[in-house]
Amino acid sequence: MNIIDELEWRGAIYQQTDETGLRELINKEAISLYCGIDPTGDSMHIGHLIPFMILCRFQNYGHKPIIVVGGATGTIGDPSGKKEERKLQSIEQINQNVASLRAQLEKIFDFTGASAAIMVNNYDWTKDLSILDFLRDYGKNFNVNTMLAKDIVASRLEIGISFTEFAYQILQAMDYNYLYEHHHCKLQIGGSDQWGNITAGLDLIRKKQGENAKAFGLTIPLLTKADGTKFGKTEGGAIWLDPEKTTPYEFYQFWINTDDRDVIRYLKYFTFLSQTEIAELSIQVEKEPHLRAAQKALASEMTEFIHGKNALKQAIKISQALFSGDVKSLTASEIEQGFKEVPTFEAADEDALLVDFLVELGIEPSKRQSREDIANGAIYLNGERTQNLEKVVKATDRIENKFIIIRRGKKKYFLIKF
Known part of the structure; x- marks a missing residue:
């Protein structure tokens, strides 16, 4: 051709x-x-x-x-x-x-x-x-x-x-x-x-x-999104190639969140996949859009192209950990990437009762609410549900002695730094 x-x-x-x-x-x-x-x-x-x-x-x-x-x-x-x-x-x-x-x-x-x-x-x-x-x-x-x-x-x-x-x-x-x-x-x-x-x-x-x-x-041609907005812009600003400005995980997430109406166009513009490969992905978008096969292909191709294979593996690992809740498997550097935009708190370097810990950081509004959420199983410490009202948060709970990740409910994450 x-x-x-x-x-x-x-x-x-x-x-x-x-x-x-x-x-x-x-x-x-x-x-x-x-x-x-x-x-x-x-x-x-x-x-x-x-x-x-x-x-x-x-x-x-x-x-x-x-x-x-x-x-x-x-x-x-x-x-x-x-x-x-x-x-x-x-x-x-x-x-x-x-x-x-x-x-x-x-x-x-x-x-x-x-x-x-x-x-x-x-x-x-x-x-x-x-x-x-x-x-x-x-x-x-x-x-x-x-x-x-x-x-x-x-x-x-x-x-x-x-x-x-x-x-x-x-x-x-x-x-x-x-x-x-x-x-x-x-x-x-x-x-x-x-x-x-x-x-x-x-x-x-x-x-x-x-x-x-x-x-x-x-x-x-000027590239725009299906909703008419400018390509490459998000609420957080531009998507940079510099990993210090936009982490590989954020870069991966940008592409994987591509609208179904845009994804085939982006695959043609940005990847080196063949006509046959893109045609097959187009069929999958029509028949099984919930699987997001085209978005995964786009995110993988672009992240590897700009940041390399190791960064792609890391981005996928972070994405899977956040989806499954298995955040304990992440390293400190992966946590810094994946939790860059979540509410972050500095904690004192000392043991604390979990009930008090959540209130002091501002994650819970009161001790009563803190006890209620813990007892009801709404609080997760590094991905593990914690219902013990007597639980003491210790240094051994920290990931690489730097972070603790609190999740309240299904999706609300908080990053605690030490």
């Missing part, structure tokens, strides 16, 4: 500058193509994965990915999708972000072999460019009327846009021209909001390299 055919089946193509020309090119030769990311933060989130998954698919077909980490463009900020000016960051902070993003991207792409990916920083080819050279060599090639007509700029005209962000598309066009000239890059891919920046790059290439220069652009 041609890579373009696969992308179309996966619903991953929104616009192409020249579909016929691109098909002919990739049928004849392996090409270099690129996608960029600005280091506005120290971690990618799952929204950033969408174009990079497409880049990975091209690599699997023998094409050579170029990842541009925008050390230069990141100092300005893309106006696309923004209602106000981006706050500028220091060069030091941007450099730290570049290093963090590089580490994450190195886990996603293969940097060995014939189609080895390369990673570049656009700061390297812009840092020595003077303002006069910029205006003479590049500014002269851009028509202000054309720039104003681009959606990314037009959407900001009513509220205003600085010259800094207005000039962003010139810098991105310079990237494409540089990569075309120095790395034989023939294709830029990006989200649907990048169409204006991509076409600006193609215009610059034709002006700089000649009208016969063969270069192409491809954009990916």
